[in-house]
Amino acid sequence: MRRLAHIVLMSWLYLAGAQAWSAMTEPFPELQAAQxxxxxxxxxxxxxMTGSDPRRFPGIHAWLKEYRSLGGSIGKPPQNAPLPKLDAERHVSRSPVFWRAYFEQAPGDAFTLLWHGALLLGGxxxxxAAYVLxxxxxxxxxxxxxxxxxxxxxxxxxxxxxxGAQRVAEAAKLHDEGNPAAAAARLRVLVEAWPANALAHYELALTAASRQYTDAGRKPPxxxxxxxxxxxxxxxxVASAYARARAHDPLLIRAYQGNETPAGDVLLxxxxxxxxxxxxxxxxxxxETRDETxxxxxxxxxxxxxxxxxxxxGQALIGREGGYDHGDRKFIAENLxxxxPGAVAPVLKRLAQTPAQFIRFVLP
Structure with a gap:
């Protein structure tokens, strides 16, 4: 009976500790400064970009309109102004508005690539963002x-x-010490502080995988x-946590299971x-990396x-070549x-124009 009471008490303390972690919030000054x-x-x-002709470059002005609607400033924002409410996936990576504006600019121009990376980091x-930059x-x-x-x-x-990686390593140590539930609680705090922390999502997948073994009555590896x-x-x-990790860091190889592409050879x-x-x-x-590479x-x-x-x-290289050929347009269409998908038709129309109409911006 005494042993049972001890187990119950330890379980309560264990759960209480996990709940305490989950109730915490944690500042992330490096992220706030970066954003x-x-x-x-x-x-x-x-x-x-506001100086572009809206009749010739409607995509850029459509993006500017959306950017303003999200709370974005034209020019350097006032100190301590609220940050724009941008969802990087919705308003950048999968946005037809963004890609139309992107391909109205000179191919492979550093201004455009900086704009892309800055938007991702802002989100x-x-x-x-680091990969794009x-x-x-x-x-x-x-x-x-x-x-x-x-x-x-x-x-x-x-x-x-x-x-972010340093904080995740501290949480993962709890898992290594035999307490995956406490690790998971700590990791959720880290995700709350930085939702795009790919390593935290990956480690959450591992804690969930460990729980799978426990629920099946088996000792986790x-x-x-x-x-x-x-x-x-x-x-x-587990699969969902791995997917979130890949979404936030597509080069995090360990978050891939091998079946993410039709060919099934993504790990290779x-x-x-x-x-x-x-x-x-x-x-x-x-x-400078070689063109072939x-x-x-x-x-x-x-x-x-x-x-x-x-x-x-591809854009970095096309910029070096000075323009788009048929193979480039096919490559862009497949990726877009x-x-x-909504960006494919207007972008291809723009890229096929003769003479080409692109704009190159400089810092004001």
Whole structure:
């Protein structure tokens, strides 16, 4: 009886600790600073975009209208002004409005790539923003103020990712110590502070996988073996957490299960092609990557279903080539069809115009 009472007491303390974690909120000053810097950049870029002719560049003005409706400032926003209410997935990655405006600008221009990365970072997507900004470094003939802005936001993005990873590592230690429920509670606090924390979502998947074993009356394997090495099919909860991790960091290979593409070879593509090519770009952000490497990366990203980054890598190279050919238009249409189908027709119409009508912005 005494042993039973002890178990009940320990269980109560365990649950109380988990509930205490879940009730906590935690500031993330690095994220807040990064988002404010991103929105300042977007505001300055938006100011430059207002000078475009709305009859020739209707997509840009449609985006400006939407941006204003979300609370965006034209020009540098006032200090401590509320941040725009932007959903990075809805208003950037999968937005026909965004992509129409994107492809009205000069191909592969660093201004456009900076604008893209800044919007993602403003929406809290620090990992994805860092990837876009790294690719923006591959644009040629970039003006010094644009380059400095790219580097500044890249530093912000990487600091957010680094700090987020440190916090997740602390939570994962609880799992390693045999307390996955406490780890899960802590991870939920981290997700509340930064919803786009891909590693936190990944670790939540592992805690849910561990609970699958416990619910089945089996001893869970060590945390390090709970990903693709588990011998239990992932539950809906586990699969959903992995999907969120991939959505926020599409290059987080360990969050893939291998069945995310029709060919079923996504792990092979990521491990054998995407990662080595990406490492070439990330190793030295000051160096210019060879054209062949950029195209290989763009194609491999497309094969892996990471189409937003595929488009970005392709744009950096198309910008070097100076314009779009038939193969480029086909590549763009295939990727946009996956991201924002409503943008395909107007974008292809724009790209096929003769003479080409694109606008190149400079910082005001």
């Amino acid at each position: 404010r810097a991103a929105w300042e950049t977007v505001g300055i870029l938006a100011h430059g 809290g997507e620090a990992s994805r 790294l690719l923006a470094r591959q644009a040629r003939d970039t003006e010094k103020p644009i380059l400095e802005a790219i580097d500044g936001l890249l530093d912000h993005s990487q600091l957010v990712v680094q700090r 060590p945390r390090a073996r709970l990903s693709i090495h588990t011998d239990l099919p992932p539950s809906a909860e 593509v990521l491990g054998k092609t995407v990662r080595p090519l990406w490492d070439i770009i990330a190793r030295d952000t000051q160096a 950029l195209w290989q990366l763009a194609d491999a990203l497309q094969d892996a279903g990471i189409v937003e980054l595929s488009l970005t890598a 069809k996956s991201l924002a």
